[in-house]
Amino acid sequence: MKKLKPRQRLFVYQLMMYGLAAVFVLVVATQADWPKIQKNFFNTEIAADMFPEVITSAVKNTALYTALSFVLGMVLALALALMRLSSLKPFRAFAIGYIELFRGLPALITLLFVGFGLPIAFSGFRIPGGVLGRGSVGLALVAGAYMAETLRAGIEAVPKGQTEAARSLGMSQTRTMFTIILPQAFRIIIPPLTNELVLLIKDTSLFFILGSTPGTKELTKFARDFMNAERNATPLTVVAILYLLITLPLTFLVRRLERSAAKAR
Amino acid sequence: MTHAIDVRNLHKAFGDLEVLQGIDFTVETGEVVCVLGPSGSGKSTLLRCLNRLEEPNGGQILIDGEDMTDPDADVDQLRTNIGMVFQQFNLFPHLTVLKNLTVAQTGVLGRPKAEAISIAREMLERVGLSDKTHDYPAHLSGGQQQRVAIARALSMKPKMMLFDEPTSALDPELVGEVLDVMRTLADEGMTMMVVTHEIGFAQEVADRVVFMDAGVVVEEGRPEQVLEHPAHERTKKFLRMVSEH
Numbered sequence: 001m002k003k004l005k006p007r008q009r010l011f012v013y014q015l016m017m018y019g020l021a022a023v024f025v026l027v028v029a030t031q032a033d034w035p036k037i038q039k040n041f042f043n044t045e046i047a048a049d050m051f052p053e054v055i056t057s058a059v060k061n062t063a064l065y066t067a068l069s070f071v072l073g074m075v076l077a078l079a080l081a082l083m084r085l086s087s088l089k090p091f092r093a094f095a096i097g098y099i100e101l102f103r104g105l106p107a108l109i110t111l112l113f114v115g116f117g118l119p120i121a122f123s124g125f126r127i128p129g130g131v132l133g134r135g136s137v138g139l140a141l142v143a144g145a146y147m148a149e150t151l152r153a154g155i156e157a158v159p160k161g162q163t164e165a166a167r168s169l170g171m172s173q174t175r176t177m178f179t180i181i182l183p184q185a186f187r188i189i190i191p192p193l194t195n196e197l198v199l200l201i202k203d204t205s206l207f208f209i210l211g212s213t214p215g216t217k218e219l220t221k222f223a224r225d226f227m228n229a230e231r232n233a234t235p236l237t238v239v240a241i242l243y244l245l246i247t248l249p250l251t252f253l254v255r256r257l258e259r260s261a262a263k264a265r
Numbered sequence: 266m267t268h269a270i271d272v273r274n275l276h277k278a279f280g281d282l283e284v285l286q287g288i289d290f291t292v293e294t295g296e297v298v299c300v301l302g303p304s305g306s307g308k309s310t311l312l313r314c315l316n317r318l319e320e321p322n323g324g325q326i327l328i329d330g331e332d333m334t335d336p337d338a339d340v341d342q343l344r345t346n347i348g349m350v351f352q353q354f355n356l357f358p359h360l361t362v363l364k365n366l367t368v369a370q371t372g373v374l375g376r377p378k379a380e381a382i383s384i385a386r387e388m389l390e391r392v393g394l395s396d397k398t399h400d401y402p403a404h405l406s407g408g409q410q411q412r413v414a415i416a417r418a419l420s421m422k423p424k425m426m427l428f429d430e431p432t433s434a435l436d437p438e439l440v441g442e443v444l445d446v447m448r449t450l451a452d453e454g455m456t457m458m459v460v461t462h463e464i465g466f467a468q469e470v471a472d473r474v475v476f477m478d479a480g481v482v483v484e485e486g487r488p489e490q491v492l493e494h495p496a497h498e499r500t501k502k503f504l505r506m507v508s509e510h
């Protein structure tokens with residue numbers, strides 16, 4: 001065979017790849033049982049039946065659980081990050097221990113501890129607020145550990161000269177942290193923080209473990225119950241699309257923020 | 266009589282590295298003192314010890330008669346008397362120029378907002394940047410940023426100003442505007458301590474020049490004396506080196 005020039009070689013290679021992809025699509029398209037797939041995954045009647053509850057109740061609950069978990073997690077993360085950077089060794093040790101513990105456990109285990117372990121340990125003590133309260137606290141305990149590390153990295157990324165300038169103006173350590181350092185740190189960590197938010201949205205699907213009433217189902221639980229009742233997988237398709245409608249814009253936003261941050265540097 | 270700055274036997278070490286090895290000097294109210302010395306001689310460390318951004322290991326620092334090194338001293342309060350200007354400007358990038366000038370006035374000194382703003386505007390006018398009030402630092406040139414940094418320090422109405430190589434990070438064409446502001450400040454009677462490599466500025470503006478090397482004050486005196494007729498070999502060598510550049 002004659003030796004091909006690099007450009008021609010690339011062309012042949014691409015042609016082969018496109019060919020392979022075309023064969024794959026063709027096989028799937030001809031071999032799959034389309035009528036059955038449509039009936040079980042894209043059943044418009046069943047999909048229509050899910051509305052409006054899937055929005056007014058399920059999406060609302062997912063959003064509510066995510067928001068509360070995020071806010072509580074952020075407060076916890078702030079405390080942990082400041083402890084982690086403290087000059088007092090016991091604080092640092094506690095923060096490190098906490099962070100490693102909760103990052104090392106499956107979120108499901110933490111949720112079970114909060115939901116069922118706490119009432120046993122503290123005879124009958126229950127975190128108020130039902131599924132919302134218990135689930136959000138449980139998820140916040142986990143999210144706080146991750147976000148604490150993110151926040152610490154953000155604080156450390158603020159140039160030292162900022163602290164020096166603030167202190168030279170007579171600002172106390174605390175004032176410097178809250179008016180000068182943290183606002184800049186948060187700006188730096190918006191992209192990774194948005195990623196944490198996306199993870200949280202998906203993790204709220206674990207709330208089912210705490211039990212549910214019709215009013216407290218989030219997207220995944222809502223879909224599962226609907227699926228079982230109808231003996232049809234269409235509800236999964238519907239909530240999958242809803243999840244993507246929420247998470248994709250966020251991940252696009254992150255990518256844009258990261259790109260503009262890279263440009264600013 | 267109390268001195269504006271009175272440093273006695275100041276020592277500072279980073280681990281085994283003794284950066285300041287017994288510094289003694291005074292600065293009088295209204296005096297402009299330029300500090301010269303080769304890189305690593307401890308000039309920045311000295312300046313940063315004065316407002317305790319760096320913790321001295323020994324010796325005493327009196328600022329307007331108040332003991333800065335007293336363990337019970339309210340350092341935050343004492344720092345408001347000492348304006349500091351850094352080589353890298355260190356403006357707060359998330360705040361507008363105006364906010365940069367008011368944040369410590371209101372937060373630390375407790376001045377009412379309206380008063381803080383009017384002082385800020387006055388100081389911006391002094392450094393010739395009244396038109397930049399609502400800009401963010403990133404939109405300013407290096408020279409403008411450093412002038413804002415000077416205005417920020419002045420807004421606290423400090424008794425004295427410390428400058429650590431305020432023009433070293435600037436493009437050559439922007440050095441002049443910053444030195445002009447500093448010259449005006451000196452003419453108005455501000456007590457100033459300036460670490461600089463600008464020999465010309467020291468010659469023209471300084472009342473006194475201090476030459477440091479390896480953590481000690483080698484010699485000090487009138488600028489024409491130290492710069493034109495240095496008594497010590499180390500000073501001569503340094504001046505030869507600087508003038509070659």
Ligand SMILES: Nc1ncnc2c1ncn2[C@@H]1O[C@H](COP(=O)(O)OP(=O)(O)OP(=O)(O)O)[C@@H](O)[C@H]1O
Binds near residue numbers: 302303304305306
């Ligand atoms: N935080 C620190 N930790 C350890 N060593 C330090 C620290 N700060 C300064 N030094 C060291 O102390 C010595 C004096 O530093 P200093 O910054 O005071 O010198 P300088 O006279 O200002 O020099 P330059 O003209 O380069 O600014 C240097 O050897 C420097 O490496």
Ligand SMILES: [Mg+2]
Binds near residue numbers: 310429
């Ligand atoms: Mg220096």
